[in-house]
Amino acid sequence: MNFQQLRIIRETVRCNFNLTEAANRLFTSQSGVSKHIKDLEDELGVELFERKGKRLLGLTAPGRELAKIVERMLLDAQNIKNLAEQYSQQDQGHLTLATTHTQARYVLPTIVAQFRLQFPKVKLHLHQGSPQEIAQMLLSGEADIGFATETLGTIDGLLTYPFHSWHHAVIVPAGHGLEKQAAKLHKSGKPLTLAAIASYPLITYHAGFTGRASIEQAFKTAGLTPDIVLSALDADVIKSYVELGMGVGIVAEMAFNAERDLNLRRLDCSHLFPANLTKIAVREGHLQRHFADHFIALCTQAASGI
Amino acid sequence: MNFQQLRIIRETVRCNFNLTEAANRLFTSQSGVSKHIKDLEDELGVELFERKGKRLLGLTAPGRELAKIVERMLLDAQNIKNLAEQYSQQDQGHLTLATTHTQARYVLPTIVAQFRLQFPKVKLHLHQGSPQEIAQMLLSGEADIGFATETLGTIDGLLTYPFHSWHHAVIVPAGHGLEKQAAKLHKSGKPLTLAAIASYPLITYHAGFTGRASIEQAFKTAGLTPDIVLSALDADVIKSYVELGMGVGIVAEMAFNAERDLNLRRLDCSHLFPANLTKIAVREGHLQRHFADHFIALCTQAASGI
DNA sequence: GATGCTTACGATACCCGTAAAGATA
């Protein structure tokens, strides 16, 4: 048994039992992959993979148990490397952040800037993806720290911390009907209503992104069926279409900048949609470089100021 | 990094940093051991061992952290092998029990006999040692299941279950003064006293064995200073000297057999000494063969009948 | 001087990748 065999087992599972792909991902030949699997099975005296003829289809019962242990071992192998770097290059190394667009664009920049000042030699990698992809990157060890509002809390094998809480904001082009309506209501001391918003075509995030779930929920509770004419991955795209007059936008409040978004107006609607909690996630059992812990500390510290 | 290097790290620590001994224990050359350590240190870019000239003296800070992870990884490696055996040879394999003399001689035989009937192909290894040695064997992976009355409960990294509870018994040669004294007391409805026992020279277990601690405690609480003229590791030895008339014996009640120990008499003293709890221990994180779990089940089941 | 660690070196075994053959969809 050697580490290459363990890596191959793990990668084969991750690649849905396609040995060719696993070989490519490990930068080796697939004949080697095939042989290593066979060797390990021979050594252990157990079939690890379900086969149909020559094709691998899945794991056998012992294979599943083994895969779990292998994951742990390779995590520990990575931990050893991290540990070594920790001591050999105190403030040097890599830190990979996996984040959604919203966090990357509107929340993390100031934190990252602070971090760079304190750890100028640390190379930062910013991976952008969906909450699911972020969870996957953390679990596979590709990323050290993950940021997302959705999903993260429910994934097994991840540890999450609360990062910051925020509300959605409604944005409209300057002079839009809804803006006037809101102003009137405001004068008479009344708040904006969901019904008023729902009377316009809406533009907001994709399902599974940036609190889309809490938007759905608010309308549903109010017995309204919003007309979402366009959904997008990020606020920049949403703002562009709002500027074009395609509809009323609902974005994370952090995404609106009064100084830059001169053609847009923000309407307060923190009373209409439930608050969203963005979370920081790390893989359970993953030995973090000390500057990773520091980054997290910066985040929780900055959270009070957001 | 490979497994041989990890094994070498672990064994070097266990052998108090004597590379020659570590090499012997791993059935390899010490030049190889030396090189492997150097290679790993080079690869990680960290010194793992404190050195004074050419001699290794101990672990550095990173070395200590690494050693912990290495222990985990090698435990998992062993778990993989156990797992494979589990499936490839359902009811075959080895089971190593580490036990004190008392348990090996008076408690386990019937359980072992039962076990053999159910798993005739499992090879049993019975290692005898002090509670400390038993703990060590469990932690190092030499033994699968440990049995002892002392120590086990307090060791980090071990999981313990209660096995059975028992009392000490006082044994004397037939016709001994204490026997008559006890008989008299019994007629008048009174129990034997500690003071009566303490008036004779005593023979019992070594410190740290088979409930010796609870014997000490009982006398101390009663304000008595027992005259222990001889201490031994096991009840057989104690009984031999009691038969010779050297003193009054205090042994585990299981050790007295009225049918065999014809020259001895047992005096009840369960009211005099606190009960002792013998424990079953296993290493935390050690994947047991299913028949090991079965052995433990037999034990707890038998415990009600002891 | 005895013990213990390191370095050098040659034999061996292992691992990898190419290429061909066989299986599967």
Add this chain to the structure above:
DNA sequence: TATCTTTACGGGTATCGTAAGCATC
């Protein structure tokens, strides 16, 4: 037929053990 896996084989490398050289006690 195209994709994928297995088997066979040759080249390269890493590992191991012997032996010699040094440091430590």
